[in-house]
Amino acid sequence: MFMRLPLMLAASCELDTNSYKAMEVAGIPVLLLRDRQGQARAFLxxxxxxxxxxxxxxxxxxxxxxxxxxxxxxxxxKLAGYPLREAFGxxxxxxxxEFSTFESAGMVWVTLNPxxxxxxxxxxxxxxxxxxxxNLNDWTLLTRHELPGPNWKLCFDAHLDFYHLPVLHGRSFGPGMSPKAIYGYWGPHQRLSQPQNTKADIDDDINLFKLDPGHPDRWPLGSMMVGEWIIFPNVSINYFYRGGLGMLISQIIPGRxxxxxxxxxxxxxxxxPDESQHQAAAEQSAFLAHVVGDEDLPTSAGQQLAIQSxxxxxxxxxxxxxxxQAFHGWIERVLETEDAELNELFAIEPGWRF
Ligand code: FES
Ligand SMILES: [Fe+2]
Incomplete structure (x- = not known):
């Protein structure tokens, strides 16, 4: 899977012109760079x-x-120089x-295949x-946390379910979170949002009950974007709209x-961000690293142990x-599909299905 599909390996704003980032994906060492012409490229x-x-x-x-x-x-x-030239022909x-690479939606996508x-x-x-x-190009990367866990699918499952929020995260997020999710499917990609209730204390900007049904053109974008966005196979984006804007991108990267x-x-x-926004965002990102690193991933590791038993x-x-269910269904379909048929598998009529 990880050698056959385009993978989101970086936000475009992470790679300045004439800079690079080394990483490892499913045991494959990858060198990402942006060249002097501004083009993002990826190499083994x-x-x-x-x-x-x-x-x-x-x-x-x-x-x-x-x-x-x-x-x-x-x-x-290209090889540009090497010591002891006379020793080689x-x-x-x-x-x-070089791996096939393109940029779209402010992200760098790499297929780990020429x-x-x-x-x-x-x-x-x-x-x-x-x-x-x-508009990811206009954002600034503030912090990064790398959290070890078990098999990538178990780690990712926890991003696809709100059922566990009031229980596993009852102490961190608080017990008031809804355990229900509204799932929208766009082919293999997804968006999870939470049902709102009229009594909840929600910012006006994202309170659907305060939107004027006669004027969708005036609805604030934030109300349409909160929740969790899932990019198949392994990326989730959480968009926060509580007073200020924040975005957490989680890449679940298989190990060796x-x-x-x-x-x-x-x-x-x-x-x-100014100093105080910086501080608030740093606290929020440390909190999210705690939630996933100390609550989700140890739970996923327990599931791994049970499966291996x-x-x-x-x-x-x-x-x-x-x-x-949808995520694992797509994994199965991808694994069953020959390379030559993959385009046909993914091409869908654009739109949400619920
Ligand atoms: S392995 Fe790189 S120079 Fe020899
Ligand atoms: Fe969780």
């Missing part, structure tokens, strides 16, 4: 000489020098393995135009083994856990 982060990891971390860079023997590569992946065609197997058009079927409304994954939480704030063979999913 491995030196073609003898395979050493080329770069670690992130930051500004226009050249990448391998720490093993010093081969140096340009932003186009013609090296003019040596370059880094050839794209699914076109962006089919993969999103218009969903990226909805994501565009977030099937029983490990990392939840990368990136917290973005709109525009350039061999005695837990079947889960029970109720009607209110429709998001999880």
């Amino acid at each position: 982060n491995s030196c073609p000489h003898r395979g050493a990891i080329l770069s670690e971390g992130q930051g500004p860079a226009t050249r990448f020098t391998c720490p093993y023997h010093g081969w140096t590569f340009g932003q186009d992946g 013609d090296v003019s065609d040596i370059r880094l393995t 050839q794209p197997l699914v076109s962006p058009k089919a993969f999103f079927s218009g969903f990226d135009q909805l994501l565009d409304v977030f 083994r099937s029983d490990e994954a990392v939840t990368v939480q990136s917290y973005f704030v709109a525009g350039s 061999g005695h837990f063979k079947e889960m029970i999913l109720g009607r209110n856990e429709g998001g999880i």
